[in-house]
Amino acid sequence: MLSSDMLGFDAVAARALDTAVAAGATYADIRFEDARSERIEVRNGVLATLSDATSVGYGIRAFYDGAWGFAANSDLSDAGLDATAAQAVAIAKAGAAVAARRFAEAPTDRYVDEFATPVVRDPASVPLGERVALLLEAERALRATPQVRAGRAWIDLWRTDKRFYSTTGSRIMQRLYQTGSGISALAVGADDAQDRTYPGDVGLYQTGGWEIVEAAALTENAQRIGEEATALLTAPQCPAGELDVVLGSSQVSLQIHESCGHAAELDRVMGWEANFSGTSFLDPAQLGTLRYGSERVSIEIDNLMPRGLASVAYDDEGARSVRSDIVRDGLLVGFEMSRDTARTIGRETNACVRASSWRSVPMVRMCNLSLAPGDVPFEALFDGIAHGIYMESNRSWSIDDHRLNFQFGCQIGWEIVNGKRTRLVKNPTYAGVTPQFWNACDAIADANSWVAWGTPNCGKGEPMQTGRTTQGAAPARFRKVRVGVGYDG
């Protein structure tokens, strides 16, 4: 089925690649994408968005004298292909003329393969009326109290066909299904407004079909979320000071994303993001020696993991997905890499290159990067805490341009006193410095509470690309953390 889908593109790809080579490219590849996206969103009982979109196009990378050029177009005519291929080569030549140094070498590997996301139930088989009805019901349940001024419920369904060809003979077809859904309630009081979102802070986004929406259990949790938003209006302010902290799994996911995922992008380490999202405190010279976290902390890349939002068989420069470690037992041991960046540290790519669409240039992304589960039940994380805070669901996230000094806030918290979760508190925040924080991790919950949290909106690059990543995580405990920042006067 998938292979037959390639047939119509073989000749088109050959034309584009031949044109690039004739124009002077010593290597070229072309990535066709046919992306279908459906967004349904209900707000306060009204269908605020019901959109069905297709976007079809291709991006061509051309390599010339150590420089890359990239051009993308939605025009699939012969003239459009020829012009775009020639443009990619012209851009590469313009770059090579300025380059004082060479960042790249032409790839030599070749893959002929196909891959499809495992799907239990194709979302297309679920009648549109059923999808809309689910959201209307869940959103109605959110408005459990008069204080809930805005309820929202949404579903995103994405299906992307990617076809990759290169002048080395690669020919790869992939069909990806990515699905997400969520609910949120905004409660408003006399002098305060409080948001609650479920699941996590953006919803549950994973690869797969309609089963991902069903797993989110929106309707079953909607009333609780509305009531929690309301209760936060009158809850006491989270205490400030140096306290022990237990983070829920989605907040641990965000912590990995910001303080490890972005920090370990090797292009960022090399300064390729310096003017925009910054550099990194990590250095290849620290491999095997930097104690990034406590020995309980192991963070690995698995770009084929079930339900991982970035799960593919091949990345967007045609490299095969592998598993690799970033942090093993607390030590820094790896980076997220492309072919070009890996070469600079004498390693092979671990296939962490993605483009957010056919029109976007492929770049290093964090993909599926997860914290290995620990060995204690979730409830045991509270043991031994004399005074602390349990926080869930991110509300605010900020980290410096070296990925060191961070401050995060959560939507909801509970005070922990003598090993017990007690009263609700609002506006919980915490701050720290990346290695010190991860070295303060002394317990991680077991696999029973580990979730593959997908992030559908990771920003990086210029022009800005929105990446889809996963940071799987279980709840974890951190000792002596600065809590209450931003509200402590």
Next chain:
Amino acid sequence: MDRFEREALATRLLNAAGEGQLEALVHDEAVALTRFTQNAIHQNLAERDTSVRVRAIVDGRTGVAVTNDLSDASLRAVVERARAVAAFAPREDEPQGLVANSQPAAPPGAFVAATADASPADRARIVAETIGAVARAGLWAAGYVTTSRSGLTIANSRGTLVSFDGTDSGLNVKANGPDATGFAERYSSDVAALDGNALGTLAAQKAVSGAQPAAVEPGPWTVILEPAAFGELLSHLTEHFSAQAFDEGSSFLCDGLDRAYMGPNVTLADDFAHPLFAGRPFDFEGYPTRQLPLIASGVARHVVTDATWATELGLPNTGHGRPAPSASGPEPEHLVVSGGEKTVDQLIAETEHGLLITRFWYIRSVDQRKTIVTGMTRDGTFEIRDGRLVGGVRNLRFNQSILDALNHVEFSSTQSRTAGYSYNIVSPAAKIQNFHFTSTTDF
């Protein structure tokens, strides 16, 4: 695709409408960006796309379909899909129908042919000038040069047919030294305004003068925020001026309009026609955008609306709609902060002890209603003593209410345009008292 081709395409779509109302939005854009680091180009790209978005309203039900496949079969299908999607939508009691609008005038200078036609070699030349200026100071440069053109046509079955063609360009450069960095930026519809040598020199000067940064203590400081820093801070206020946020109660304006929220020297407007913007004169529903005072001498005057929120709140439609229907509501796109009477040098000279801040990074809301945000300084933070810059300091994290800042502010006379991935603001520099820093870094 030029204006006439887009309008012909939109008209074809309308002719396929059948029963009910139809809106067609045709967007054609070409973006090119040359990115450099370590004094060489490392990413170099051009993107081209044309898409159509169809909104169908049938029997009070709304559906939307989008495609960039412009074949006859696809265009027929996109209309059918929008109508089919609408059939599954709940019927609205008071459906928001389409209205007829006429073509508003585009501001002068919105489209510059030299920008639209800029080549990879043109961008590479500006990059080379920029890198050269930074390298002469013994530093390395990272940044980008971008040029783009964008054409938008909106037509609907009630008679609206509006079009806009615009161009934009930008140069962003960070100069990197052993222990300090500097930053400069420029945006204009005319690529000729991008002076690589001047901006590279400015960024390098900041990095050189910020070398060997000193550690300073967090706490309340008098700060002078250059436009890049102040603009990014202020970008977190724009959504408060949305009629939707105003109605929901998440806006600081929820106590009502015609009240003073800021100091009497603060005037904010949304103005697409400001010469530094030269932006689109209508919104994504084809409605003419009003040049609107949001805060006048500290007093809240307006929130921005679209067709839905104008009806909902009984306010005039200010023409700030996103592609409809939108769950996010309207939002100002072209915020302009009025300037003061002093130069930046005067503001510095009048500061006994403070910080001059070039740029912020990763500002995020901590408390939406209270307008508390947190973020970091970056790329050029300097200590001021007795009216003089005395050297660079290590970066700091702040937690600050924007409203509090705007009650203790003084503006420079000159404005410039600053931009990030989600904002575009014309702003002066701002001197703010009691700006709250909560921690520091080692760099």
